[in-house]
Amino acid sequence: MERGNETTGRVKVHRRLSSVFIPPQPPILERTATLVNNVVTPVSTKFRLRAGTLSNEREVIPNCLAERGVHRYQLHNYRHYCGNKITTAKYTLLTFIPKNLWEQFHRIANLYFVIIACLNWIPALQAFNRYVGMIPVGLILLLTACKDAYEDFRRRRLDKQINCSYCHVWDSDKNRFRKMQWRHVIVGDFVHLSIDEVIPADILLIRSSDTSGICFVETSNLDGETSLKQRRVPTSIISFSGEESEFKPPQFKATIVCEKPNNLVYQMKGRIMYGDGHIEGIYRENMLLRGCKIRNTTFVEGIVLYAGKDTKVMMNNSGVRYKRSSLELATNRFILYCVAILIAMCLFNGIASMLWLFSFAPDITAVIFIILNTKSPITEGIINLVSSILNYQILIPLSLYISVELIKLGQIYLISADIDLYYEKSDRRMECRSLNIPEELGQIQYVLSDKTGTLTENKMIFRRCAIGGIDFGLDIDYNISSNDLSVENVVTSPTLKRQVDMEWNSNPELLDFFLTMAICNTVVVNKIPHVDAIDLGFFENGVFTTGNSTFLYSLQDPNYPLYSITSRFKDIGDERLLSGQRKRRGKFEEKMESLSPLYEAESPDELALVYAARAYGISLLSRSAESVTVALPYGNKEAFEILKVLPFDSTRKRMSIIVRREDEVVIYCKGADSEVISVLARSFVDSTYGTSVLRDSRALLEKFSTQGLRTLCLAKRTITIAEYEAWIAKHLEIENNINSVDRDDDLAKSINEIERDFSLLGVTAIEDRLQEGVEETIDVLRQAGIQMWLLTGDKMETAINVARSCGLFPSNCSIYVIDTESDVQTTYVQTSQNPFNEIYCIVLSSTSLHLLAQNHELLLGIITRSLAVLCYRMTPSNKAEIVKIVKKTLKGKVLAIGDGANDVPMIQCADVGIGISGQEGMQAVMAADFAIARFRYLHKLLLVHGHWCYDRLAKTFLYFLYKNALFVFVIFWCQMFNGFSGGAPMDQIYMMTYPIIFTSVQPLIFGIYDQVAHRKILYEKPKLYTVGRKGKVSHIYRCKTYWDSTIDYHTFGFLLATSIFIVNTIHLVIEVHCWTAPMIVIFLFFILVHFVYFRIEELLVSPSWQLKDPPVDVSHYAMITPEFWSALLLSTVIAVTPRFFVHMFFNAIRPSEVFVESLLQQKKCKRCRVLCINS
Structure with a gap:
């Protein structure tokens, strides 16, 4: 393209962009004053205070009624109410460092290591170089800050995308609607929205293209419901509505009084005070809420009442409730256990140091290893006690928390990428909305499920009816495939x-x-597509101007077919063509009417x-x-x-x-x-x-x-x-x-x-037909030891029939209905005196919930022994109450699963909430921890991925504690050979970086990729799920720590560090059940890194580093001597062999169920690797 054409193109685009309404900003002095006021005033009260107003209402005067020449920043609505710009980012460039450090120091472990690093700066207590002592906590704080910065960058980028969206706002100076970015919209603005546009703020509906004053909105972004909701113009101003109406915003002469901003989505109270004195109420059906989308309505117009953070959707944006897994709580107890050991070791070191010095009196007997300037034994003992804290600091696993977060991210990624959890028909995959509890999927004891849309298809098919008591139904085949289901x-x-x-x-x-x-009903009828005339644009000063942002962006695309636009206007004066268009339009409308x-x-x-x-x-x-x-x-x-x-x-x-x-x-x-x-x-x-x-x-x-x-x-x-x-x-x-x-x-x-x-x-x-695979999934969960509860709002007969059809109630079981306390007594007698261990199921009504809430011992005993429980005539609050009761009284992990808005309270109360992305919108999914498309996916999600996640994280937690304790106990035993002086024989930098660099990545890969058993075994053998459900993870690590540390009594320095590293690596190798390429590469890579590190350090070290006893070619001379490799081999074999034989012994004498099933599977495949599998 020639330069001249380029310039012309740019001029045209510029002139089109000039129609964008960019309001003037307040003067710099006023903006500075506002900024200071925002800093001084708390966020929660910002923009809320009004002079002379103490009521719970706000008064909104339409901006279009302001006098001409008054700037927007001078308007009452601008000065006293929140703007429409939203900010979900936590940090700015100025506040990132102090605010992030403040948040990180709320973690006790981080604060602990900062205090330790500060103690190392005291010369009398210094165990390491003062700068080297800051390496561990510095790295962890830096890595966490980088992670937080990236997350905040993503939030800021999304904020910008939303704030820069466009809508049409009335410009009193131009006397027409103009495009404006959402961030510039303020309370009182008159906004025009076309079909399929997203609503930028909470707006009072004033006008609709429909002459009856109604419009339809889709609220999926607000409450997850995809069905259309009807909204209407207040009765007194319905005359403004209609596409042919010549209404202009200044004609609306009224003041609006509404309640203060709140998070009640389904409630709205206010009134319109018209200029003639008439007052009309405002209700929920008159409001268009931010985030909703206009549907089946050509256009709507309204006044902004709440903007930005004051809107309902933003005030409800509190996020998913944070849930702590039982494994995380157990880890906190382990850390307290480590703290107790650390205190005991330091006290022992200090007391032993005093006793050792008292036993050698330098003023009586000349002892060559006593330094002449040694202080009194008591003083030296106190100093050694504190310096021992510095030596043993890594007993507390500093990198544990961030490593576990990364492991959980990796696990969630692998679960989400599982093709078996993808539902092709709805194009939905498994989605995780809570990143901190994947291991809870492996410990579920109770599953509480909704019926409609969860166990059933939620595709309502009309089957039969009775008129005047006469049945007109057909005995049709109810075994038609769900693929053939259609409401039409x-x-x-x-x-x-x-x-x-x-x-x-x-x-x-x-x-x-x-x-x-x-x-x-509230069914909406739709035939003809809607087109808003404002999207077609208009001529201004001889240049065509459009207000539609999508249309505008298309014009800037060089590949956009411009001829299709100009053809709309090129023959505008041809009457014959217009006549032909009218004829074709008439035929088109007749055709549409026939549809x-x-x-x-x-x-x-x-x-x-x-x-x-x-x-x-x-x-x-x-x-x-x-x-x-x-x-x-x-x-x-x-x-x-x-x-x-x-x-x-x-x-x-x-x-x-x-x-x-x-x-x-x-x-x-x-x-x-x-x-x-x-x-x-x-x-x-x-x-x-x-x-x-x-x-x-x-x-x-x-x-x-x-x-x-x-x-x-x-x-x-x-x-x-x-x-x-x-x-x-x-x-x-x-x-x-x-x-x-x-x-x-x-x-x-x-x-x-x-x-x-x-x-x-x-x-x-x-x-409402059952989903495919429901019966098989319920049976598998029962075999895994999980008790199934079905909660439904149906009547008892319907609920029991569905329970039988889905396999919840087997054909050979007895059913006991409990409504009153007398029913409890009767059922207890019948179930406890049966000598044949009768299989039975329980049916509870909403009226019997108070018995459960009262911890009725007989009822709890009946329920615990039952095969399944059915609760009928349940309301949403009843479902949530049952979840709370089961968690409190039956003492087990509870999973709640549902698909509708009425299941949200139940999902939020459960330990693990799962939403089904079905026919009733996405509100359950939005409130859930995990989202799946079909109920049958619970089979693999719990029995395979849940089992893997729990096993990986449990062993990773224990390994982190083990590897750090092993390192510390080696230093502790060495104190017996240096008079409990607090000195350490190993390289200082290596000691500081050992837990966060050399031994952190390997367990990270292990925690993401290891598989305790093949997925086919876990999928086909549900009973193996009890290993995780009952928390059967080996705790032999505690004694292993002490054993492995004692083999290095007579080794020091480089040999000592290498032995510890190799023993730790081999220990993790023994724990691996399934080798993958990333695991092999990482293990070999860090073995190489270990040796390379020492050589590089020895080449670079200098007196300026201020290290105590800096190494000089230690590793070089050690690695060229056979004694080093012999000692390394001997110490490693002595440390690892006992554990290896213990595993073999348990596998031979008392093998776990997982081990047995894995061995049988290997025999089927003619492969046997007994020694590589851990129980």
Whole structure:
């Protein structure tokens, strides 16, 4: 391209970029004052204080109402409320060093080593060169700081990406919307958002492209739910909505008063005070929260009420609860044990030094090894006691914590990369959201599982229904593969289909039944894609300007096909072309109208019912906030005016929609059988028809439940317009009374007043099929000694049937239902007096939880001996309570697994929480420690990866303590040959770097790659899981430490250091079960590094290093003598041989189950490596 063209291109891009709204910054003096104020004012109170305001409310005046010429930084909203720029980074360039050091010094081990390094600067106590003594703690602090800096860099990069996103904000000076970066948005700004745009702040919805003032948002970034939620414009300003409306922001003349920022996502209280004195309430359904995405709506406009750190999503951004593994807690106890040994050794060294000096009196007998300036024995003993702390400091494993963090990162990477845990259909792999507890997967005692979406597919398929007590179901094949499941593929009953076609206009009960299925829901109907006109851009001063950031970035790409843009405008004056376009547009719209509607629902149950109604000829065509249109058989249509929607909640367990139908008001209701039947009209129940319908429906409900189907009851009530108007007046009064403390209770009472006196229309039955491999996985977990609990909100009959079908309750087991204390007594007698060790399972209701909470001994004994436990009619809080009770009373590691938002409390309370990435959004995944796509993946995750992780980390923990203790005890034994003077015969630099350089990488590789047994063995032999579950890790390391250290009594210096290093390396070699290329390379590399290090040090050492007794060609002369290699071989063999034979002895006399299974597997493969396998 020629230079001139390049310049032209740059000018065009620049002129397009000039439409970006970059607000002016405050003067430098004011910014400095603000910076000082931010430093002085605590973060939690920053931007919260307002002069003369002590209430719990904030007042927001729209910025578009400000006088012309007033800068944004002079606005009240800018000065008193938080801006929209977010910062999740912990450090800045100025604060990184002091803040990071402050955080690191909160670790007791780091503080301990800093104190030790400071003591080494005291000349009387100096055991090493003062600079050499700082090497260990300096390296650890530096490595940890580098890790923290990298993590903070990633956070800062993400912050910048978010803060520099674009949205459209009203510019009063230009009198139009202009692009602005999120970080410049402030409270009071009027924001325009197009379809699929992410919401930049918490915004009050003022206008929508829909004339009824509604819009739809996807809240997956906020609460994990992928289903669409409906939001609406406040009633008084619905007239602003519509694509043809000529509304401009300055027309909104009002002041908004809302509550102070809080983290309550599902609550919003506030009011709009209009200029004419009218006041209207603000509720959750009027708010667009930051992080959500606009869906199925061309555009929306609103005013920012909360920005940046004040938004709901940021105030809820507290992260996953930190969990400490039992192995980590055990390690802390081991470190205390090491501290006790260190104190004992130092006291012994000091006392022995005094006694030794007292035994040789230099003023009486000339002793050649007593220095003439030796102080008194007591003083010398105290000095040697303190200097011993410096010599023995590495007994506390300084590099343990950071090494374990790196090992866990490596383990998590390998688990996430396991192809067997990848689910191709949803393109999801295993995800770890908590990096500090992978070893807990190997110690699980109890698994508490949700049912729907966890054990089942959560693909709701309409199977059968009963209308007026008559069953219209088909005895179809329920063994169809899950691959063929589809909510749209409804198998209809020919009898019912024919009856609907013939009687839909003459049988009101039949029509009402399907109308309830079609309209009593929150299903969104979508057909035609939405295009916001603001994305198409506009001409400014003869130059085309676009406000769409994606469009703009595409223009800067030289490969972007620009002809497709210009073609939109090149024939704009051709009337014939425009006429042809209108014709084609008409044909296009006719074609789109002929397409089947696409349904999106908050609940898969609702989606199944809507598709089932369509299969029988009653189709939901369109829905708005004010009306819903339904297609009837033979091309007929009927529209209903929506008066009120009473949404589903977990307390009522039902949903209702109130519509106007001709001259009457009809309430259609659907919900759980118990909740709908309880509000049936007494006149209906007492009538002959009603009695028959209710009797037959209850029988069918039980029948459907025993088939494992989910049941719902559908009902209808007709009231007069006067009755409705009287009720809605009271209801709206309660809704608008936002300052009432009892508002929620009053609303519930008001809803109950209208949801009564129903007539039962019929019953629906929906199938939620079990996932593939569920039965086999439950059986494997049981063989591994893990007790399975199933927690479900279903009724007892449905829950028991599902428990049998999934294998939780074997066919040969007895089932005992416990609701009251008398049931406990009866069950205890029946289970304890059975001489045949009866296999039984327990069923608990929500009403029996108080018995568990009271530590009922008989009940706990019954549960402990049971095969499995089923809990039915469980609410989210009930599930969380059970997790807490099991952890507290049954004393075992608890794993909770679920897929929905109602499982989040349970997942967060468990020792290990696992989320299923299924059909109910990602909220459970976001709250979990681990995420998998299918329940069957628990098999490998626990029995293979869990077993490996626990075994690796347990042995790594013990090895770290062992190798440091071995080194220290060698120095300790040497004190007997130098008068307990505190001196060490080895090289000072090597002593300091030994635990963090020469012997840290090998256990790191071991902890990541070693496999105690082949994955096939662990996968096929579930009983081997008990090794980790019961914590059966060898503790023989303690005595091994003392034995290995005694072989070096008569070796010093280089030979002593080399012996220790080789013995440590061979010890770890014996522990390895599965050799990999990285492990072999690392082991050989560090053996070479050991010898090379001494040669390099001896070549570089000089008097300026200020080392005591610097080495001079020690290693060179040692390595060329046969005596050195003979002594090294002899000391190594003496140290390692006993341990080697101990392993062989235990493998021969009392082998572990893992060893036996590994040996059998090797024999099958005609390979035998008995001596290389550790029990």
